[in-house]
Amino acid sequence: MASLIPGAYIYDAVRTPRGKGKKDGSLHEITALDLSRQVLKGLKDRNGLDTALVDDVAFGCVTPVGEQGGDIARAAVLAAGYAETTGGIQVNRFCASGLEAINIAAGKVISGEATMAIGGGVEAMSRVPMGSDGGAWAIDVNAAFPTYFVPQGVSADMIATKWGFSRADVDAYAVESHKRSAQSWAEGRFKKSILPVKDQMGVTRLDYDETIRPNTDMQTLGGLNPSFAMMGEMAFDAVINQRYPEIERVNHVHTPGNSSAIVDGAAAVLIGSAEAAALSGLKPRARIKGMASIGSEPSIMLTGPSFATEKVLKKLGMSVSDIDLYELNEAFASVVLRYMQALDIPHDKINVCGGAIAMGHPLGATGAMILGTVLDELERTGKGTALVTLCVGGGMATATVIERI
Numbered sequence: 072m073a074s075l076i077p078g079a080y081i082y083d084a085v086r087t088p089r090g091k092g093k094k095d096g097s098l099h100e101i102t103a104l105d106l107s108r109q110v111l112k113g114l115k116d117r118n119g120l121d122t123a124l125v126d127d128v129a130f131g132c133v134t135p136v137g138e139q140g141g142d143i144a145r146a147a148v149l150a151a152g153y154a155e156t157t158g159g160i161q162v163n164r165f166c167a168s169g170l171e172a173i174n175i176a177a178g179k180v181i182s183g184e185a186t187m188a189i190g191g192g193v194e195a196m197s198r199v200p201m202g203s204d205g206g207a208w209a210i211d212v213n214a215a216f217p218t219y220f221v222p223q224g225v226s227a228d229m230i231a232t233k234w235g236f237s238r239a240d241v242d243a244y245a246v247e248s249h250k251r252s253a254q255s256w257a258e259g260r261f262k263k264s265i266l267p268v269k270d271q272m273g274v275t276r277l278d279y280d281e282t283i284r285p286n287t288d289m290q291t292l293g294g295l296n297p298s299f300a301m302m303g304e305m306a307f308d309a310v311i312n313q314r315y316p317e318i319e320r321v322n323h324v325h326t327p328g329n330s331s332a333i334v335d336g337a338a339a340v341l342i343g344s345a346e347a348a349a350l351s352g353l354k355p356r357a358r359i360k361g362m363a364s365i366g367s368e369p370s371i372m373l374t375g376p377s378f379a380t381e382k383v384l385k386k387l388g389m390s391v392s393d394i395d396l397y398e399l400n401e402a403f404a405s406v407v408l409r410y411m412q413a414l415d416i417p418h419d420k421i422n423v424c425g426g427a428i429a430m431g432h433p434l435g436a437t438g439a440m441i442l443g444t445v446l447d448e449l450e451r452t453g454k455g456t457a458l459v460t461l462c463v464g465g466g467m468a469t470a471t472v473i474e475r476i
Contacts, residue, residue: 075345079177080355081473082187082341082348084443085113087268089280089431092196092333097277099335101268103132103139103195106337107147110191113266114341115151122153124343124351126185129160129175131168131192131435136204139195147193163435164364166402167461167469168192169338170438174362174471176342187347191339192435201333201434208465219314219370221307223464224299224330226372227403228323229311233371234409238324241404242292245329245428247418248401252425253285260424260451264443280430282332287429295326314370329404334431338439357446360456360472361387367466373406375468376460377413383458383470391416394472395454398441400461401426410460424448437461442471449475 087106090098098106107130115122130144145159164171173190180188208214221229231241255261256279267278300323308321341353348355363383367375376399384390391414399410399421411421424444427437438461445457460470 075348075355077345079180079342079359080345081357081359081446082343082353082355083114083118084340084446085110085264085266086338086440086443087266087336088277089282089334089336089433090277091281092335092431094197096197096335097281098268099197101270101276101335102198103143103193104146104150106195106268106335107143107193108150109268110266110337110339111147111151111153111189114189114339115153118341118353120351122157124187124347125153125157126188127158127160127176127179128189129162129172131162131172131438133163133165133168133194133434134199134201134204135161135163137199139193139199143193164467164469165464166400166434167438167463167467168435169440170442170459170461170469170471171364173340173342173439173442174469177359177362180342180344186350187341187343189339189341191337191439193337194433194435195335196333196433197335219310221311221370222299222302223372224325225303225307225311225321226370227325227405228299228321229315229318229371230373230409231324231405232318232322233315234412236324236405236408240408241324241329242289244404244408245292246287246289248422248426248428249284249287251423252280252283252429255424256280256283260447261444263447282334282431283429292326292328295328297323298326298330299323311370325403325405329428331402331427331432334433336433336436336440338436338443340439340442355476356450357473357475360474362471364469365467367468369466372464372466373402373462374409375466376410376462376470379460379468379470380414380458383472387472394456394458396423396445396448396457397421398445398457398459400432400437400441401428402432402462404428406462438469442473446473
């Protein structure tokens with residue numbers, strides 16, 4: 072192997088399948104701690120990893136209360152049998168938490184604080200419901216009033232309205248998400264990274280993404296009612312119209328069928344310095360070229376990915392056309408449609424293996440999951456560079472560029 076330049080390298084990436092985030096989901100009886108433990112143990116076992124080389128573990132978790140509260144990263148480190156010298160930190164940047172955790176781990180490596188570190192995340196949404204941790208922004212008038220707070224779904228519908236995406240547009244995108252996800256599973260594109268989840272008896276509980284519906288079509292989706300029209304009528308349409316007075320009326324186009332599915336899951340990415348290759352005996356798979364996080368207008372809230380992308384590309388002296396593959400979390404269909412429109416990215420370069428509309432969005436883990444997915448796809452296709460990004464509640468975004476070794 073040629074000599075590596077200084078920086079942060081990705082040595083491996085694993086994830087669980089995504090289980091339906093309801094009481095009848097296959098992972099409902101598996102705790103967030105056990106999901107975390109299994110991905111950390113998977114990294115250790117399949118790489119023969121000396122965990123004393125791992126200085127820290129950063130894990131995203133968006134609803135850190137109850138059984139997934141406290142510092143779940145440190146609890147998972149201990150449960151997975153890592154060296155007691157390996158630390159752990161819980162990270163919350165809402166939907167980008169998993170990617171932010173990777174960037175934190177990479178930053179530790181780049182700075183010299185860590186030789187190896189792990190970034191990842193977890194969310195057991197069937198056991199710890201989204202929003203059960205509360206939050207000041209939505210309920211404290213000192214934050215909500217001056218920023219024109221509305222729920223995310225209303226923001227997604229405003230994006231569709233403001234930039235001209237119809238119900239047919241968002242439904243068509245959702246159909247393609249299911250089609251690509253099903254095709255990717257059929258072709259074995261995820262097999263390199265998937266760790267089947269087992270129960271305490273060692274029985275496999277889930278080894279595939281549970282919410283994909285391969286037969287989804289426009290007719291099926293067309294029968295679903297808008298999810299956020301009632302919220303809008305209650306007051307929130309009027310609120311966001313104050314922020315965007317040029318819009319006469321919000322067109323509510325998002326439904327459960329063209330929004331991300333609620334699921335359980337975990338993921339972990341092993342990151343190390345160039346020197347870590349010799350110490351661990353492992354070969355890096357990719358280099359982290361650049362990272363960026365931004366704040367954006369908080370009421371519409373979900374337009375940040377294009378700004379984070381522009382920021383990181385400018386720092387790297389790169390252009391949009393220099394990136395071979397893009398991954399943007401499919402929080403809502405309009406988010407991806409606006410991103411492609413804003414940056415002139417063709418659909419055949421983004422979310423090529425499907426996305427969260429089909430496979431689900433386990434909040435704290437998704438960023439780490441989609442980075443692993445695009446790394447596998449770079450290797451499968453022989454392409455060179457990829458950019459991963461996610462929109463974030465409250466008006467933020469995080470982006471990371473990787474380069475295949």
